[in-house]
Amino acid sequence: MSISISIRTILMAILVVSASSLFAGCDSPAPADRLYSVSNSLLREYDFTANGLVKIHDYGYGSLVQLATTDGLPLQVLARLRAVEDPTTISYRSFSTTFDPAMLPSPSGYADGYYLLALFGPLDLAVRAAVERAGLRVLDSANPYGLLVKGDSQAMTAALSLCTTEGFRFIRAVYPLPAVARLSTLLLRWSTGDLADLSTTNVVHTSDGNAVVHVIFYEGADAMGAFSLLQSYFQAAPSEFSNAWVARKDRLLPALESIQDIAYIEPFSKGGLSTNIAVKQEVMNIEPVWPLPGQPDTGYDGSGITILQARIGVAH
Numbered sequence: 001m002s003i004s005i006s007i008r009t010i011l012m013a014i015l016v017v018s019a020s021s022l023f024a025g026c027d028s029p030a031p032a033d034r035l036y037s038v039s040n041s042l043l044r045e046y047d048f049t050a051n052g053l054v055k056i057h058d059y060g061y062g063s064l065v066q067l068a069t070t071d072g073l074p075l076q077v078l079a080r081l082r083a084v085e086d087p088t089t090i091s092y093r094s095f096s097t098t099f100d101p102a103m104l105p106s107p108s109g110y111a112d113g114y115y116l117l118a119l120f121g122p123l124d125l126a127v128r129a130a131v132e133r134a135g136l137r138v139l140d141s142a143n144p145y146g147l148l149v150k151g152d153s154q155a156m157t158a159a160l161s162l163c164t165t166e167g168f169r170f171i172r173a174v175y176p177l178p179a180v181a182r183l184s185t186l187l188l189r190w191s192t193g194d195l196a197d198l199s200t201t202n203v204v205h206t207s208d209g210n211a212v213v214h215v216i217f218y219e220g221a222d223a224m225g226a227f228s229l230l231q232s233y234f235q236a237a238p239s240e241f242s243n244a245w246v247a248r249k250d251r252l253l254p255a256l257e258s259i260q261d262i263a264y265i266e267p268f269s270k271g272g273l274s275t276n277i278a279v280k281q282e283v284m285n286i287e288p289v290w291p292l293p294g295q296p297d298t299g300y301d302g303s304g305i306t307i308l309q310a311r312i313g314v315a316h
Contacts, residue, residue, distance in 0.1 A: 026163035029172060030056050030120040031066040032101035035084035037122060038065055042080050057120060057164035064121040064164075085144040087172060090118040092142040093264075094188050095181035105174040107160050112152040113260055114177040114218075119145045120164055130170070134159035139218060139263075148177065150218070179256035184266045187211065191252040203267040206246055212237050212268040213247045221261035229259050241268060 031054055039062045043055075052068025070078060088101045099118065117136075119127065122145055128138055131147060135155030140148040151159070162170035180188055186203065189195040190211065198205040204212040215230060217223045230245065233255035237244035247255075247265070256262055 026161065026167055026169055027104070028168055029101060029104060030087075030164060030168035032086075032088050032172075034066050034068065035087065035121060036065055036067055037082040037084055038063055039080065042077065046077055055166050056168055057166060059124055059126065084121055087118065087121055087145050089144070090116055090142050090146045090173065090175070092116055092140075092146070092148060092177075093181045094183065094185055095175075095178050097175065099173045101172065103173065104169065105160060105171060108153060108157050110151075110153045110156040110174070112150075114139070114148065114150050115156070116142050116175045116177055116181075117147045117149055117159070117171050118142075118173040118175075119147065120168060120170055120172060121145055123147070127170075130162055131159055134162060137220070177260075179253050182256050182262055182264050183252060184264070187213065187247075187252060187265060187267055191249045202270045204241075204270055210246050210248050212241055212244050213252075214244055214266050214268060215262060216264045216266070217261050218263045221263075223261070226259050226261045230255065233258070237268075244268060 035056070040058070040060075043063060043065075048065075048067065051070065051073065052066075054066040056064040056066060064084065067081075070081070073081075089096065089098045091097075095116075117131070123141070128147070131149065132138055136149040136151035136159050138147050138149050142148055149159075156174070160169075160171055160174075164170060183191070186195070186201060190198060195201070197209055198211055199209075206212070213234070215234075217226055233251045234245035234247045237246050252265060256265070
């Protein structure tokens with residue numbers, strides 16, 4: 001065991017040293033306004049000098065660039081430019097924020113945990129791989145150009161040393177994953193008092209008004225340890241609900257603040273008969289679609305539902 005730990009320590013040290021030496025001097029945040037994705041073939045075909053082009057990152061097949069102006073560009077060139085969304089915002093579920101494009105994230109002091117990274121621009125597999133090589137575990141994406149990651153201070157320091165191909169900072173901002181981003185919108189409204197009670201919703205709740213919820217853990221998390229901690233915040237739900245808990249509104253956010261390995265808490269929803277299977281709130285969750293345990297008339301059973309209709313134009 002001591003040998004494996006020492007090898008991992010050595011490898012991580014090599015990784016940090018390598019990242020620092022390869023990307024030294026990368027102190028400038030990437031430009032954040034008037035950004036465009038453009039193919040590298042167009043960059044070779046057309047001279048953008050008069051348009052104040054600043055190249056930010058080369059993906060190999062195309063590049064992220066800043067153009068001071070698009071005035072005077074031929075229509076056939078304009079048609080091949082794709083405007084990029086504002087990279088100074090990041091949102092993940094119920095969390096959203098805007099940040100100063102000139103700020104630089106702190107280079108150190110990160111505890112082992114979950115973080116949202118706002119990156120320089122559009123992501124591809126190579127961008128994700130670079131973040132993972134720094135030692136961070138990528139769990140999800142954030143809008144418009146961000147990642148949800150897990151890692152410690154050593155991995156975060158290595159990731160913050162990453163640069164684009166043109167020498168700009170890879171990471172624009174770092175945010176610890178907030179509790180509000182791990183709770184369904186309806187439960188968040190209920191827990192903060194914006195929704196008085198659950199009687200007007202399709203959420204399954206107890207006679208005293210508490211919600212029946214499903215708790216999802218991150219892949220690779222210590223689920224058993226988190227399960228033990230959950231018992232100090234929630235009560236086990238009735239046996240007809242699989243992997244469910246009964247939660248009071250004042251215990252949801254404290255549980256999320258205390259147990260960082262919880263990825264998401266969502267409510268169990270009541271089933272209901274409907275002849276409309278279009279996308280709408282009460283049938284988006286899987287729970288309303290099929291019958292609740294012991295209640296065969298509360299959802300679809302598969303009969304009378306057309307899955308596919310094909311017209312081949314051949315009559316018999």
